[in-house]
Amino acid sequence: MAFAGLAVYALYAASTLDITWARLLVGLDEGSKFLGRMVPPNFQRWELLVEGMVESIQIAVLASAVGLVLSLPVGLLAARNLMPAWVSGPARLFVALCRSLHPVIVAILFVKAIGFGAMAGVMALVVASVGFVSKLFAEAIEEISLKQVEAVRATGAPFFSVLFYGVLPQVLSRFVGFAVYQLDSNLRNSTMVGIVGAGGIGGTLFAAFKRFDYDFVAAILIAIVALIFVSELISGRVRKAFQ
Amino acid sequence: MSAALDREWTRFTPAERMARFAVYLACVVAIVWSIRTIEIIPEFLYDAPEQMADLLTRMWPPDVEYYPTDIHSALVETLHIATLGTILTLVAAVPLGVLAARNIVPWWPVNSAAQLLLVASRSVNSLVWALLFVAVFGPGALAGTMAIAARSIGFVGKLLAEALEETHNGPIEALRAAGAPWGAILLKGYWPQVQPAFWGIALFRWDINVRESAILGLVGAGGIGVALDDAINYFYWDRVAMVLVTVFAVVVIAEILVTQIRKRII
Amino acid sequence: MTEATNAATPDRTLAVRGLVKEYVRGKPVLRGIDIAFAPRGMTAIIGPSGTGKSTLIRCINGLVRPTSGEIHFMGLDLAKLRGRDLRLARRRVGMVFQEYNLVERLTVMENALSGRLGYVPVWRAFLRKYPAEDVARAFELLDAVGLGDFAHRRADALSGGQRQRVGIARALMQNPDLLLADEPTSSLDPKTSVEIMELMDGLAAKAGIPVVVNIHNVELAKRFAVRVIGMTGGRVVFDGKPDALEPKHLSEIYGGESWLT
Numbered sequence: 001m002a003f004a005g006l007a008v009y010a011l012y013a014a015s016t017l018d019i020t021w022a023r024l025l026v027g028l029d030e031g032s033k034f035l036g037r038m039v040p041p042n043f044q045r046w047e048l049l050v051e052g053m054v055e056s057i058q059i060a061v062l063a064s065a066v067g068l069v070l071s072l073p074v075g076l077l078a079a080r081n082l083m084p085a086w087v088s089g090p091a092r093l094f095v096a097l098c099r100s101l102h103p104v105i106v107a108i109l110f111v112k113a114i115g116f117g118a119m120a121g122v123m124a125l126v127v128a129s130v131g132f133v134s135k136l137f138a139e140a141i142e143e144i145s146l147k148q149v150e151a152v153r154a155t156g157a158p159f160f161s162v163l164f165y166g167v168l169p170q171v172l173s174r175f176v177g178f179a180v181y182q183l184d185s186n187l188r189n190s191t192m193v194g195i196v197g198a199g200g201i202g203g204t205l206f207a208a209f210k211r212f213d214y215d216f217v218a219a220i221l222i223a224i225v226a227l228i229f230v231s232e233l234i235s236g237r238v239r240k241a242f243q
Numbered sequence: 244m245s246a247a248l249d250r251e252w253t254r255f256t257p258a259e260r261m262a263r264f265a266v267y268l269a270c271v272v273a274i275v276w277s278i279r280t281i282e283i284i285p286e287f288l289y290d291a292p293e294q295m296a297d298l299l300t301r302m303w304p305p306d307v308e309y310y311p312t313d314i315h316s317a318l319v320e321t322l323h324i325a326t327l328g329t330i331l332t333l334v335a336a337v338p339l340g341v342l343a344a345r346n347i348v349p350w351w352p353v354n355s356a357a358q359l360l361l362v363a364s365r366s367v368n369s370l371v372w373a374l375l376f377v378a379v380f381g382p383g384a385l386a387g388t389m390a391i392a393a394r395s396i397g398f399v400g401k402l403l404a405e406a407l408e409e410t411h412n413g414p415i416e417a418l419r420a421a422g423a424p425w426g427a428i429l430l431k432g433y434w435p436q437v438q439p440a441f442w443g444i445a446l447f448r449w450d451i452n453v454r455e456s457a458i459l460g461l462v463g464a465g466g467i468g469v470a471l472d473d474a475i476n477y478f479y480w481d482r483v484a485m486v487l488v489t490v491f492a493v494v495v496i497a498e499i500l501v502t503q504i505r506k507r508i509i
Numbered sequence: 510m511t512e513a514t515n516a517a518t519p520d521r522t523l524a525v526r527g528l529v530k531e532y533v534r535g536k537p538v539l540r541g542i543d544i545a546f547a548p549r550g551m552t553a554i555i556g557p558s559g560t561g562k563s564t565l566i567r568c569i570n571g572l573v574r575p576t577s578g579e580i581h582f583m584g585l586d587l588a589k590l591r592g593r594d595l596r597l598a599r600r601r602v603g604m605v606f607q608e609y610n611l612v613e614r615l616t617v618m619e620n621a622l623s624g625r626l627g628y629v630p631v632w633r634a635f636l637r638k639y640p641a642e643d644v645a646r647a648f649e650l651l652d653a654v655g656l657g658d659f660a661h662r663r664a665d666a667l668s669g670g671q672r673q674r675v676g677i678a679r680a681l682m683q684n685p686d687l688l689l690a691d692e693p694t695s696s697l698d699p700k701t702s703v704e705i706m707e708l709m710d711g712l713a714a715k716a717g718i719p720v721v722v723n724i725h726n727v728e729l730a731k732r733f734a735v736r737v738i739g740m741t742g743g744r745v746v747f748d749g750k751p752d753a754l755e756p757k758h759l760s761e762i763y764g765g766e767s768w769l770t
Binding site: 114 | 384457471
């Protein structure tokens with residue numbers, strides 16, 4: 001039933017979007033030409049490639065570092081079991097705002113505000129990181145055992161000691177998991193914000209595209225896939241180690 | 244008392260402390276290296292709050308008039324791109340997920356090949372996929388739909404393969420013992436076990452795709468991003484604001500919808 | 510042990526007067542409690558579940574804010590304290606919990622040392638740089654509760670009885686002037702329960718501080734307490750020596766009679 005419904009919808013949507021066999025066939029033809037021009041990948045301008053990749057990695061590292069540092073207090077403020085509603089409400093709204101706009105859109109706004117370059121990319125990914133990590137962190141805090149917190153409170157510990165002993169130990173391993181995941185995710189996005197002028201390999205890619213240097217495009221794509229593959233392997237290992 | 248005083252306590256053994264120190268050091272080095280090499284132009288940064296404020300005042304109030312004339316049709320197109328893209332994804336991700344599941348196809352070259360395709364699919368950002376497909380199909384919704392599908396296959400395929408690998412072996416063995424052909428084993432043995440996970444993954448990805456499809460227009464792949472791009476290029480910031488408000492509303496509605504449907508079916 | 514040998518022994522008399530607690534307005538859980546506790550020895554509070562025993566204990570160290578009434582201890586009215594003053598007063602009151610409430614992911618030593626959190630500055634607590642005498646005292650207490658070799662174990666690797674021993678060590682690390690215990694044996698087997706009561710009684714006597722314990726088990730209460738207080742429906746209905754506790758009192762406290770035979 002569900003499948004039949006989806007099939008009917010697909011046909012309807014395809015017709016409204018003007019997707020036809022003819023276009024697909026033309027596209028396939030174009031695609032084969034396109035692929036032909038991508039092979040063999042051209043690594044001659046590897047310096048440009050490495051430069052762009054390094055900048056992407058730096059954007060991801062900085063955005064993750066700043067984003068995670070900000071996520072700790074924001075997530076804490078957004079946790080409904082530790083904070084009164086007048087604190088957690090606005091904090092949750094803020095987190096939802098950070099999360100709702102796509103990093104690329106945020107990157108455009110930052111490019112307009114602070115100019116082209118990696119800084120705009122960093123800022124955009126900081127917003128995305130805060131949106132994602134704070135939400136998960138707040139949810140993790142909302143699941144902790146309050147009994148342990150009460151016991152630490154009963155010793156007469158000041159607020160921050162209660163946090164460091166009663167709350168953090170219960171959520172730290174999960175936070176590390178989110179952090180690694182977010183670094184991974186920032187790395188993916190940092191390869192793309194360049195398309196709107198916010199630094200990194202994306203800018204190189206977009207430029208190569210506009211000049212129809214498809215063999216260089218292929219080289220860049222291979223480099224990106226390799227980078228993401230390696231980072232996925234590493235983050236998988238790290239997350240397992242911390243479980 | 245004196246015996247107790249002689250005992251020292253440290254939270255970590257020396258080896259643990261070395262390991263932790265190494266991790267911290269690696270983090271700090273990475274951050275310092277990034278800060279030192281990334282181009283930070285202080286003048287731009289000092290200026291940023293002012294520029295931001297300027298941008299926001301230009302955005303206010305959002306141009307409501309722009310919605311019926313341009314945004315609405317673009318929005319509908321975006322939703323179609325996201326949904327059709329997700330359906331295409333499901334069609335392509337199921338065979339790949341099955342091939343990648345080590346318990347179903349016990350032959351590692353096939354698993355690895357499928358995994359490689361899945362990794363390649365999700366390593367390339369949807370915006371980059373859109374660039375590629377615009378070059379192939381020309382600007383428009385077709386390229387956008389293909390981009391959404393291409394990016395999502397890796398995501399859905401990976402999760403589906405993981406769900407398949409977690410299935411219980413009991414029913415499968417029973418079917419095998421009864422001499423069922425492999426098609427029947429897949430359909431009667433595995434499918435019932437992964438069906439809830441499958442729909443859950445599909446909904447989850449649709450939600451993400453609604454967000455993603457909103458930006459594809461920036462590279463000409465159709466949808467509401469085209470309206471956004473036009474407004475930005477002509478510096479109609481009040482129109483930009485209206486598009487952003489629309490995107491925000493749709494994203495929130497999509498998320499609520501998905502959570503509601505999830506509650507019903509899972 | 511270093512406690513209780515001060516030249517001028519402080520007055521550790523705890524006095525509760527007219528204590529009322531309403532979680533929901535008009536539905537009091539405690540309906541005016543008046544008890545003057547002795548400055549040493551164990552006082553057991555018995556009574557059915559939901560009768561406000563836990564609330565009473567939690568009011569004494571300010572984990573629950575009383576609606577009205579006074580709690581006098583060491584020259585302070587604990588019911589009036591707020592913020593920093595309350596926190597400082599709490600340091601003087603150790604507490605042992607029913608479900609141990611150890612921080613599961615920390616080591617036994619960290620849990621014991623957390624009893625000093627009210628005294629050490631936050632940065633020291635964060636870096637685990639406790640004063641040497643605190644660490645020495647923690648080892649001493651862990652030895653006393655029989656867990657000297659467990660300092661590096663994580664709390665979630667311990668059995669229930671072992672966890673409660675750490676809980677006792679943590680409470681005594683505060684060098685408290687009063688030890689509270691909220692159903693400390695309810696989650697333990699009978700033999701371990703006796704051991705835990707012995708430990709609390711013995712260590713508190715050594716430190717010269719009074720103990721107030723909520724307890725379900727009437728036999729344990731009679732065996733260890735020098736005084737038993739029976740509560741029902743948010744009121745005190747029995748107050749006297751364990752020997753004076755007779756079946757008629759128990760039936761008044763818990764209601765019904767058939768369970769007594």
